Amino acid sequence: MPTSRAPLPLPVLQADCTACFALCCVALPFAKSTDFAVNKSAGTPCGNLREDFRCGIHTRLRDSGFQGCTVFDCFGAGQQISQVTFEGRDWRAHPDTRAAMFEAFPVMRQLHELLFYTSEALALPAAAPVHADLRTALAKTEALTRADAATLVALDVPALRQEVNALLLRASELVRAKSPGRRKNHRGADLMGARLSGADLRGANLRGAYLIAADLRRADLRGADLIGADLRDANLRGADLRDALFLTQAQLNAARGDTATRVPTTLTRPAHWAA
Known part of the structure; x- marks a missing residue:
């Protein structure tokens, strides 16, 4: 990782x-x-x-x-x-x-x-x-x-x-390439509203993916490439985003998370996220 x-x-x-x-x-x-x-x-x-x-x-x-x-x-x-x-x-x-x-x-x-x-x-x-x-x-x-x-x-x-x-x-x-298991390729994919709760997305290619309102609760996104991914209203409660690649503060602000959501140390947990 x-x-x-x-x-x-x-x-x-x-x-x-x-x-x-x-x-x-x-x-x-x-x-x-x-x-x-x-x-x-x-x-x-x-x-x-x-x-x-x-x-x-x-x-x-x-x-x-x-x-x-x-x-x-x-x-x-x-x-x-x-x-x-x-x-x-x-x-x-x-x-x-x-x-x-x-x-x-x-x-x-x-x-x-x-x-x-x-x-x-x-x-x-x-x-x-x-x-x-x-x-x-x-x-x-x-x-x-x-x-x-x-x-x-x-x-x-x-x-x-x-x-x-x-x-x-x-x-x-x-x-x-250093992420374990099979790395999924969802580059530019339409995943709006997708049910991805608990999904293993370590090392996944999610560049430019449409993840609007996707259910990503407890998903493991460590090492996933999120450059340009649309995370508006995506449910990140309990998700692991540590070491997610190219994740921005704006993407976090657009999503929904909670205190169990793990975010990179370089970013700030949004104040509007649930307790």
Whole structure:
């Protein structure tokens, strides 16, 4: 089995809303649904946004119909755009920055997401054969995060993602090969509502799988690759997610768990999970 994940070497990959100009509340659109109580177009401030760039209903987002906000993670892209790319000039005091700032933010988020995954892969001893290439990809991606807004907007993000993803997949294969038993391949599978209670999913490939409302109670997901897996409303009560590969805080926040759910030490048990 893979060893416990080491702390991420790049603390900038953790969102710091106090250093951001509420970009996720303005730049991104959302549609009225079970995740959002209203419609909002891209570039329009959310009606709950205060003048100090803080959310007026932050402590009651779920009760107010804004569950989608509680599962979003910019991986630190917000403060990077706000404090580095635009050098602390906010879009209210400097309206000329609005268009470029809002267009560059989604690009930066994808770059920071790639940095998050690459950093994790570099912390996995079993992935050592691909570490040199991962370090090169990390340096390249990190350099791009320091580019100006025009360069960010013109970046071919899909090509970069494909390049980095090939390395992440190789790292995943090396780590999962050490998992015991037959490793299941459910990559991109439609497992919405699937009954997987108590399932042995150690070392499984669940990349991009649809696990919406799946019953994963007491399932063993150690060493499973969960990159891009949709865990909205998945029942993780009693599940073992220690050493799950590429699991994010946003995925945990979107799922349902309890105090018996075992999570990686690098992540935090969501406050809304059952006791």
